[in-house]
Amino acid sequence: MVSHSGLRNLFCSADAVCFDVDSTVIQEEGIDELAKFCGVEDAVSEMTRQAMGGAVPFKAALTERLALIQPSREQVQRLLAEHPPHLTPGIRELVSRLQERNVQVFLISGGFRSIVEHVASKLNIPSTNVFANRLKFYFNGEYAGFDETQPTAESGGKGKVIKFLKEKFHFKKIIIVGDGATDMEACPPADAFIGFGGNVIRQQVKDNAEWYITDFVELLGALEE
Secondary structure: OOOHHHHHHHHHHOOEEEEOHHHHHEOOOHHHHHHHHOOOHHHHHHHHHHHHOOOOOHHHHHHHHHHHHOOOHHHHHHHHHHOOOOEOOOHHHHHHHHHHOOOEEEEEEEEEHHHHHHHHHHOOOOHHHEEEEOEEEOOOOOEEEEOOOOHHHOOOHHHHHHHHHHHHHOOOOEEEEEOOHHHHOOOOOOOEEEEEOOOOOOHHHHHHOOEEEOOOHHHHHHHHO
16 A cells, blocks of 8 residues: 555656546547447447446457447548547646656557547657557448457456556556556556546546546646645
8 A cells, every 4th residue: 555645756756657548538438429429329338337337348348339339430530520539638738747757658548549549649649659449440441340459458458558568668667547447457567546537437446546636737736846
């Protein structure tokens, strides 16, 4: 058990910070927005709620939701053009401040790479620092499934990505910030987890996170001390 001041020190001395994307870096859940765009919003948001609460294995929930949505390549492109995701207030400044301090910033998401890369470009995060699920399409653009070999397609996938980052880059301290059970489960191997409730509060995370914030200003403030 690390004290609150100990966690602040860990965050301020981290050499890498990993952010979840849906309901953390952006205000929406990307898969729910895609479902809404494709006209199957209600059924899919209930599945998302169950998956985020840890009630359903992640890959099973992802497979079921995508089977309902059946998004085409054109629909994904139109979603980004017509309803781009909204960045959570404070995230742009926080990422910029971390990068100024030469901290590596990664986006690790159970969402879709095409959407997450769009978000990364807004935050000046290179696409090589993005780990997310890849949608697959047939040559005519119709939905053909998703790449099940990506670690983020599995329960426990975020932890696998963090383990990979530690092995590849020899980071001493990695922090993960996120709103969901899948983020909390990634610590360890992450050195600390910061729960984020600025867009949606997951009770399980709020009750169990040693540091729980509802605004990125708190993390910016910690860096300025």
